Amino acid sequence: MAQVLTILHAGALRMPIAQCTKLIKKLYGDLDVKLESYGSRACARQVREGKSVDILALADPVLFDKLLVPEYVANYYIFGNDQIVLAYDEFSRGSEEITAGNWFDILQREDVKFGRSDENLDPCGYRTLMVWQLAEKYYGRPDLFARLNDRCTGDKIYAKSSDLGSGILEGKLDYAFSYLCVTKQFGLKYVTLPERINLSNPAHAAYYQQASVALKGKTAQENTIQTGAPIEFAIALSKNAENPVMAKAFLDLVLSKQGQQVLENCGLIPY
Structure with missing residues (x-):
């Protein structure tokens, strides 16, 4: 039976995530990758509400700090920037x-x-x-x-x-x-x-x-202030990952030289 890898990502990352998905499926032929994309704050909100995912890729690392670490994500990796x-x-x-x-x-x-x-x-x-x-x-x-x-x-x-x-x-x-x-x-x-x-x-x-x-905070009753900063994108393993081994393999691919080339080809500036 094929392994399943679930990735929740920012809509802006649709192309680079899809390209990296093709690469990892070549390495693991029996892998079934399920992709979902929303705005990054919507992604974070879904995880906080109990959505089970293996990989979470967002368009702002601050969202990890404010909404997801340490309850839902142990740490994250900044992998590129944009304008x-x-x-x-x-x-x-x-x-x-x-x-x-x-x-x-x-x-x-x-x-x-x-x-x-x-x-x-x-x-x-x-x-x-x-x-x-x-x-x-x-x-x-x-x-x-x-x-x-x-x-x-x-x-x-x-x-x-x-x-x-x-x-x-x-x-x-x-x-x-x-x-x-x-x-x-x-x-x-x-x-x-x-x-x-x-x-x-x-x-x-x-x-x-x-x-x-x-902006709206962790709850409907809370507000938070977002301050201007250089644009960065970040990726993380979810603590509730059902396939942590394949999630780590995908994370390593994105952060590898091959993955960074994919990011650059898609218009990002890789770190």
Whole structure:
């Protein structure tokens, strides 16, 4: 009977996790790998509510610290980083003129629709809100955060970052704030934002800390403050793993040179 390996991961990691799954199945032919993806905060919440998984891969190591260690995960491993970009395609309104110096003006046009992910479900969501806060300071545009926030509501807020690419391709959105790796996976065009606001460079960590977002805590009655920091991705073995041997084999693969090459091919910067 085939062994089963259950992996719960951030939607942004869909492609690299799928590629690593193909590699481990070549090594262990009788292995049945089950993949599920959600926003990283939603993933963490499911584990806290009793979901049984072998591997957990999230888009922010802080979630392990705040929600999962030590009850559900003993430790975790940071394996790569990324940046927030503004994704679009050739049909997006204003796409022929948008740049890193005017994107905030394009997005405020009446006919332009842009989206982000939900900050309480997905780290890309709260990171997007941080980017807007930092952009207000960086470009010297008072009320920029409030203006962008007021225009991005309702059905323009998606459950996870990987849904945003589909929103653009389906014509529901002109633009979306997403990870570079996800944007590349969808083959979309993008505006690269300045390093001081795109959360990519550890050298600007102190600057990023000027941004913060209030989020739901461990329970519905609690709130927690998330402070700006460089984007990082992390992976861990679950304490309730039903197949700890194969889980460790998968973890080792992701952290190996072969796994790091997969991450790089998918648009991440491996550590």
